[in-house]
Amino acid sequence: MTAFPRKPALLAALALLAGAAMTPAEAQSTVTEGRKLAFDRGKGNCLTCHVMKGGDLPGTIGPELKDIKAKYPDRSELTAIIFDETKRNPQTMMPPFGRNRILTEQEIDAIVDFLQTL
Template sequence: MRKPAKLTAIAASFAAVLAVSLVPVSSMAEGAKETIAMGKKVAYDRKLGNCLACHMMDDGVSPGDLGPPLVAMKTRFPDPAKLRAQLEDPMAANANTMMPPFGKHNILTDDQLDAVIEYLYTL
């Protein structure tokens, strides 16, 4: 495949994945909106998730750059159980990670973890 055709195919694939993964917030049930709002609050709270300390995400101000940008999360983690495992104990997948084990060390409750996951899936 020639380079321009390959780049066009890649761009079309990316656009298709992006279109499928984006769900407008206005089409969500009120309970889901509240859960997502709570997840964002937990993720941004310096005493709880503090995700902005290490990650660029959404509309966060002064993000860190130690971790990867939190974008296209449904594409990166199509299985919510894998994303939950990453948040609960990231050291299981990478012993050298600097990410804290939010579940293993009880930094976040189960409800807070669930809300953060719901929020991350909107990114």
């Protein structure tokens, strides 16, 4: 039995460090899961505040989510925003999804994978 917790995001990072890349099917799976979470009105709920390609009845409180990979080439910045934007902007309306345990680290990683396709 290993002493390390089994976290998919950690395992994926270790695999990348070891030189093993995600297969295209694995990458597509995380993008699909991220899209599902982002559009889920009870979980990620991104559409409450953001316009996103493919989303129905979007809100206009937050910025439109497009060209994300160009805006955030370093995925860690986008991950930090979703985890807890109040650290960067204390006046934000965006909920701290990670800090408040609304989303797990794995779910945030999947949403970032999806957003980077927009």
